Amino acid sequence: MRVAHRPGAATGLHLIADPSLAPASLEQAAPTLVRGGLPLVTGRAGVPREPVRELVLFDGRLGPSHAALLEKDPAALLLATREPGGLPSAWEVRVLAALMRGESMLPLGAAVAKLWLEQVVDIQRASSEAAARVESSQGSRSAAHLAAEVMHELAANALLDAPVDANGTPLYAHRRDSVRAVAPEHVCQVAFAVGEGGLYLEAVDLFGRLTPGPIARAVASLGGRLQVNASGGGAGLGMRRILDACDLIAVRVVPGKETRMLGVVGLGEARRRAALPKSLLYFKPE
Numbered sequence: 001m002r003v004a005h006r007p008g009a010a011t012g013l014h015l016i017a018d019p020s021l022a023p024a025s026l027e028q029a030a031p032t033l034v035r036g037g038l039p040l041v042t043g044r045a046g047v048p049r050e051p052v053r054e055l056v057l058f059d060g061r062l063g064p065s066h067a068a069l070l071e072k073d074p075a076a077l078l079l080a081t082r083e084p085g086g087l088p089s090a091w092e093v094r095v096l097a098a099l100m101r102g103e104s105m106l107p108l109g110a111a112v113a114k115l116w117l118e119q120v121v122d123i124q125r126a127s128s129e130a131a132a133r134v135e136s137s138q139g140s141r142s143a144a145h146l147a148a149e150v151m152h153e154l155a156a157n158a159l160l161d162a163p164v165d166a167n168g169t170p171l172y173a174h175r176r177d178s179v180r181a182v183a184p185e186h187v188c189q190v191a192f193a194v195g196e197g198g199l200y201l202e203a204v205d206l207f208g209r210l211t212p213g214p215i216a217r218a219v220a221s222l223g224g225r226l227q228v229n230a231s232g233g234g235a236g237l238g239m240r241r242i243l244d245a246c247d248l249i250a251v252r253v254v255p256g257k258e259t260r261m262l263g264v265v266g267l268g269e270a271r272r273r274a275a276l277p278k279s280l281l282y283f284k285p286e
Contacts, residue, residue, distance in 0.1 A: 012052040013033075013038055013052060013054070013055040013077070014041060014052045014055065015029075015033065015055050015057065016054055016056055016057070017058070018056050018057070018066075020059040021057055025081065026057065028085060029057055029088060032087055032088060033055075033093060036094060036097050037097040037101075038055070038093065038096065038100070053075075053076070053077065054069070055076070055077045055079060056069055056076050056077065056079065057079055057081055057088065058080065059081060060081065060082050060277020060279065061275070061277065062078070063223060064221070064223060066219050067219040067220035070216040070219060070280070071213075071216050074284065074286070075212045075283075077096065077281045077282070077283065078279060079093075079279050079281070080092065080248075080277040080278055080279045082277040088279075089197070091196040091197045092248055095248060095250055095279075095281070096279075096281055099252050100283060102252070102285070105252075105262045106195070106202065107193055110193040110194060111194075112191055113129070113192045113193070114189055114190065115191075116187050116188075116189055117155055117187060117188050117189070118187045119182075120159070120180055122155070123159060126152070126190045127148040127152040128148065130147040130150070130199065131144040131145065131148040133194060134267060137267055138267070139267030140268055140269045140270065142269055142270035142271075143198070143265060143266060143269070143270055146245040146265050146270050146273065147199050147245075147265045149245060150201055150246060150263045151190065151203075153238035153239070153241055153242050154202070154203035154242065154261055155203055156176075156238065157203065157205075157261070158188035158189075158204065158205040158259070159172075159186075160172045160182070161173045162188070162205035162207040162209055163183075163205070186206075188204060188205045188206070190204075191203075191204075194267075197247060198247065198267045199267065200262060200263075200264050201265065202260065202261065203261050204258060204261075205258070205259050206257065206258060207256070207257075207258075208254045208257045209259065210259040211253075212282050215243075215251070215280070215282060218240040222240075222243070222274075242263055243274075243280075244273065244274040245274075246278065247276060247277070247278055248264040248280075249262070250262040250282075250283075251281065251283065252285075253282075
């Protein structure tokens, strides 16, 4: 079994700035975005001629107020401006462009390792591999711990939470403690690569069920306690952990076929990692 590669749609982007940035930031950032291959669409007075997806530039301080942007249809894309002069980083622009085009979001030219997961013990194997990748790249011990935690959550979501039967009923999510292995047609794939920005961790399932809802709820909980929601088989705590640990989260969903979720964990010390700038990109081709 293999994960199919599906090109994304050429969706136009309406560039806006949230209140954390001055309006002039758009003019400064637009050339960087266009050079990165992003299809910006504007009309008279900067208003798009037709409804398009919003690309929201912000200071990267993700908070509860951003949850509503994910609940739009289509979900807005949240891109941090972490570079000097209020610009987005080149590596995050590249990930966003690849996300929209249906291309690999892993760093270009990097050594990529991939694992197929079928048994529950494979989740820990993937988690340990993530930590080892940080250590072999001279990353910090705290970054290795975070990478292991992120990969554990990504892998568990893809292997145990994603699979459903023909009626949409979760097959494994509500009995995680008793499952040892999934059926061969329910396996998932994870990948690891080190590149600009840190360690790239990706998990791919073959169901394409992840909606913006669980992510929006995790964003809404930032700065406070997460309201547990076990309706999907998990408590939502894993998504919050991913948000806290990663500098970038990118998700591409082809309904009924594939969910591809990427988290990038910086290799430096993890102090106050949850408060560092973050980009959050959820994309479902139109």
